[in-house]
Amino acid sequence: MSVGAAALFMGTCTGHGKGNGAKFMPGHGGGMVPVCPHKSLDPRITKVPLPKNEPTASWPPIAQAPLGVGFAVAARVTINNKVPIVDGDELTPHPTPTQYITESVGYKCKTILNTPAYWCTIGTTADGREAPTGHARKLFATSKTVYIGGKAAGRFADPFGNGTPAYPCLSKVSGASPNVFIGL
Numbered sequence: 001m002s003v004g005a006a007a008l009f010m011g012t013c014t015g016h017g018k019g020n021g022a023k024f025m026p027g028h029g030g031g032m033v034p035v036c037p038h039k040s041l042d043p044r045i046t047k048v049p050l051p052k053n054e055p056t057a058s059w060p061p062i063a064q065a066p067l068g069v070g071f072a073v074a075a076r077v078t079i080n081n082k083v084p085i086v087d088g089d090e091l092t093p094h095p096t097p098t099q100y101i102t103e104s105v106g107y108k109c110k111t112i113l114n115t116p117a118y119w120c121t122i123g124t125t126a127d128g129r130e131a132p133t134g135h136a137r138k139l140f141a142t143s144k145t146v147y148i149g150g151k152a153a154g155r156f157a158d159p160f161g162n163g164t165p166a167y168p169c170l171s172k173v174s175g176a177s178p179n180v181f182i183g184l
Contacts, residue, residue, distance in 0.1 A: 002156065002181070005180070006154070006180040007084060007156060007175070007176050008080070008084055009064055009082060009175070010175040011063075011175025012062055012175060013172065013175075016169070017054050017058030017098070019098065033104040035104060037111040041115065045119060048122060049121075049168070051163075051168075053121050057117035058097075059094050061171075062092070062095070064174075065092045066085075067090040067092050070083055070084075071149050071150075072149055082177075084148055086148050087141035088138060088139065089139045089151075091139070093136060094169050095133055096116070096134065098116070098117035099114040099115065100114070100115050100117055101115070118132055123165060124136070124166055135168050135169055136166060137169045138162075141154045143182050143184065146183060156173055157172045157174075158172060160172065
């Protein structure tokens with residue numbers, strides 16, 4: 001696919017993250033859980049920003065599917081009979097299957113458990129963690145000249161996040177039109 005291809009609700013995003021689990025330890029953000037034994041989803045387990053989990057966790061490519069009605073649908077626009085993705089379109093959440101190892105040690109106690117990476121990631125749930133269903137994805141279009149329904153059109157390689165806890169996703173558009181290209 002080439003840069004500038006129109007982003008479509010089809011295929012999958014690029015996914016992000018380089019790991020498949022690790023010990024959630026000091027330096028990475030974790031460390032020993034202060035009370036032994038601990039639970040897998042213990043509230044005392046440290047949470048860190050998503051980019052800090054990138055080397056040891058992964059959010060695999062997932063369908064570029066809309067969460068609700070996309071703006072282009074309201075504008076009744078299609079490209080190659082597919083709905084384009086435009087600035088501000090929300091997509092389904094992006095989950096991680098990664099499991100970390102967490103540990104607690106105390107008097108006559110040593111506990112080692114698997115803890116989901118989402119539990120160790122800052123997010124928007126009530127306790128400030130990423131939801132089990134994953135983090136939010138929203139298109140942040142880079143087009144400056146092409147609009148659909150009053151919104152900037154999405155292009156191949158546009159980001160699905162802006163680095164905030166609300167939209168931390170580091171994936172990019174990879175499902176795009178093979179023959180419709182969007183300018184600057």
